[in-house]
Amino acid sequence: MKTVQGISLDYYIWLSAALFTIGVLGVLYRRNSIIIFMCIELMLNAVNLLLVAFASYYQDPQGQVFVFFIMAVAAAEVAVGLAILVLMHMNTKSIDIKVLNRLKW
Amino acid sequence: MLSQYLFYFLSFLAVISALLVVFSKSSVQSVLWLIVTLFAISGHYIFLLNAEFLGVVQVIVYAGAIMVLFLFVIMFLNLNQEVEAHKPAVLKFAATISSGLLLIIIIGSLKGSEQLGTHVGSNDFSSIKNLGRVLFKEFLFPFEVSSVLLLIAMVGAVMLGKSEKEG
Numbered sequence: 001m002k003t004v005q006g007i008s009l010d011y012y013i014w015l016s017a018a019l020f021t022i023g024v025l026g027v028l029y030r031r032n033s034i035i036i037f038m039c040i041e042l043m044l045n046a047v048n049l050l051l052v053a054f055a056s057y058y059q060d061p062q063g064q065v066f067v068f069f070i071m072a073v074a075a076a077e078v079a080v081g082l083a084i085l086v087l088m089h090m091n092t093k094s095i096d097i098k099v100l101n102r103l104k105w
Numbered sequence: 106m107l108s109q110y111l112f113y114f115l116s117f118l119a120v121i122s123a124l125l126v127v128f129s130k131s132s133v134q135s136v137l138w139l140i141v142t143l144f145a146i147s148g149h150y151i152f153l154l155n156a157e158f159l160g161v162v163q164v165i166v167y168a169g170a171i172m173v174l175f176l177f178v179i180m181f182l183n184l185n186q187e188v189e190a191h192k193p194a195v196l197k198f199a200a201t202i203s204s205g206l207l208l209i210i211i212i213g214s215l216k217g218s219e220q221l222g223t224h225v226g227s228n229d230f231s232s233i234k235n236l237g238r239v240l241f242k243e244f245l246f247p248f249e250v251s252s253v254l255l256l257i258a259m260v261g262a263v264m265l266g267k268s269e270k271e272g
Contacts (some may be wrong), residue, residue: 007112007153013215015116019123019142021208026127028200031190033180034132038139041171045146046156048163056154057211059230061239064159068240071166072251076258078171083265089182096190 012053019046033088033097037081044074111152119145132184136175145169156235 026039048067055063063070085095092099114123121140143163150160192200240248 006108007106010215011112014172014212015119018120019207019210021204022120022123022127023137024207025200025204026108029192029197031129031159031192034175034184035126035135038126038175040140041167042126042139045143045167049146049149052150052154052159052173053145056156061125061230062243064156065158065240065244066160066228068162068246069244069251071162072255074127075166075171076254078174079258079262080265082174083262085267086182095182095184098190104179 009053009057012050016046016050019043019049022059031097033085033095033100036097037078037085041074041078044070108153112149115145115148115153119141132189133176135181139175140168140172141167143172158236181253185225 023039023041023043023046027036027044030039032034048070051063051067051070055061055067088099089095119142122138123143126135126142129138140184147160147163148158150163189200191197
């Protein structure tokens with residue numbers, strides 16, 4: 001594939017910062033725990049994008065290998081987390097994150 | 106010039122659909138918008154950042170597997186018709202303000218850093234051949250550990266999914 005050039009790395013940093021912030025906003029804003037989960041995925045993707053951009057900038061394949069590992073960990077995390085959510089819905093009939101307040105005591 | 110337009114288009118798509126993930130009413134719509142975001146990011150990988158392998162893996166793993174898992178759980182729990190509880194307006198306002206401050210801090214911390222130029226592209230370093238060599242030579246042990254991690258996650262998900270009464 002033809003290499004496309006001419007995009008400054010700064011733009012990618014700003015894009016990743018924006019996506020990460022939207023993820024943080026979603027975690028703080030919503031009470032639906034599935035959507036909170038999706039926003040965590042969004043944050044992981046922002047970090048992935050930045051890692052790939054830096055790997056491309058420094059011509060170093062190690063950054064891309066890191067992204068590969070992050071994807072594997074994200075897949076594991078989603079599997080376990082969604083199993084926990086299903087269990088939570090079975091026990092409390094709700095996926096409201098506020099139900100988990102009782103874990104404090 | 107074309108790459109600039111492509112960058113702006115994909116970034117706009119990613120940011121707008123990420124915002125729609127947060128603000129859309131039903132959770133199924135959120136999942137679908139998140140798929141759009143992931144496709145936009147994989148477009149960045151494939152067309153602009155010379156990472157074709159990661160772009161394909163992104164589509165397969167995220168948009169294929171993980172999002173299907175999300176959709177499956179939403180259908181399984183039948184969450185669509187419920188009226189969802191929302192946080193009070195004060196908390197929403199505080200959330201918006203604090204994440205905006207976070208964005209300002211991140212952008213502001215970049216101000217003093219050195220100016221980074223454009224990347225010079227050569228396909229060589231990120232070809233699948235090179236990537237595989239790095240993965241299986243320098244990162245062989247983490248690779249094996251991540252496979253064990255996936256196995257543990259699978260066992261854990263099955264354990265959690267089993268109901269307790271069956272023992």
